[in-house]
Amino acid sequence: MxxxxxxxxxxxxxxxxxxxxxxxxxxxxxxxxxxxxxxxxxxxxxxxxxxxxxxxxxxxxxxxxxxxxxxxxxxxxxxxxxxxxxxxxxxxxxxxxxxxxxxRDPAEVIEIVTGSEAVQQRSDQMVRNVRHQLRVFDKPPYHDGGLDPNQPELDLLSRGLTVRALYDAASIDIPGRQQLVRMWTEAGEEARVLADVPTKMALVDDRLAVLPLRAGSGPDPSPSFVVLHRSAVLDALSALFEALWAVAQPLRTQDVTGDAPRILSEQDQLLVSLLTAGLPDEAIARQADLSYRTLQRRLHALMERAGASTRFQLGIHAAANGWVTGVEVTSSASRT
CATH class of the missing domain: 1.10.10.10 (Winged helix-like DNA-binding domain superfamily/Winged helix DNA-binding domain)
Incomplete structure (x- = not known):
């Protein structure tokens, strides 16, 4: 001691x-x-x-x-x-x-790290050196299956530092990962979700960023990651995170891990599916055989239920919480 x-x-x-x-x-x-x-x-x-x-x-x-x-x-x-x-x-x-x-030479701003062990070691080192906040884009696939408890992050949170994680909707659908997300958020992590996060990434304060060299970052046995030091590129990645964070839907772990997931009526499932398919309100009303005014009331009720302030956030919440049923959109419909 x-x-x-x-x-x-x-x-x-x-x-x-x-x-x-x-x-x-x-x-x-x-x-x-x-x-x-x-x-x-x-x-x-x-x-x-x-x-x-x-x-x-x-x-x-x-x-x-x-x-x-x-x-x-x-x-x-x-x-x-x-x-x-x-x-x-x-x-x-x-x-x-x-x-x-x-x-120095601009090329020295970029550091290439290759190999699973080297990538993990470098990432852990960066996380342990966070001074103020860690910002993360979390996106599958994962080299460890996505079930690593991430002790370095828990250590950060125990020290009172800020961790903000933006999850790809697919990342919280991995069996067993919901419990990990709950553990991290209960430890203090701020979590939001997007239907499609552009890439994996970790931002250490405004000093460093690490992201995969290859698009998609599949489970390569010898992955390569890029570590970026202070530069205009790092500033751009920071701005990208903040822009996506502003429109992302807050992740409610009780929705993700609760024993009784929210169930929608068949018609509400149809409305959400049509909305996330990108149809305009008039087309949704025709497909659902509703008046325009009734549609607005139903969508407003769904937004309140999801805790969403915009249609975009409603769509993200629907994708993240299994509300999207994949209903096929027909070419036309008649409303009596």
């Missing part, structure tokens, strides 16, 4: 044994901790140098713990000062890197 302060576990156990408040000898500590005498003495020397233990000049020599409130606070302040200096130094290195990047 105290390793972050430079105290190894063995020294920590010796220090804990000294917290009895009375002077003890190394032999006493052998009995208390079960450690050999040589290792006890080595731990005591380390604790003394860290200011956690005092030695009393007696025969035999005895040791007593320094008040943790004083000793540990001193170590914490010292380590915080070291972290501050390291952060300042890291900032200097970052600035030097950016200045050099402004004059």
């Amino acid at each position: 105290l390793e972050v302060l430079g105290i190894d576990p063995e020294s920590e156990s010796v220090y804990a044994a000294l917290l009895c408040g009375r002077p003890v000898t190394p032999d006493d500590l052998v009995c208390t901790t079960g450690l050999p005498l040589a290792r006890i003495r080595a731990a005591l020397r380390r604790l003394q140098s860290s200011g956690l233990v005092g030695r009393q000049q007696r025969r035999p020599a005895t040791y007593i713990a320094i008040d943790p409130e004083v000793a540990l606070d001193g170590l914490l302040l010292s380590r915080q000062e070291e972290f501050h200096k390291a952060r300042v130094r890291a900032g200097e290195f970052t600035e030097r890197f950016r200045r050099a990047a402004a004059t």
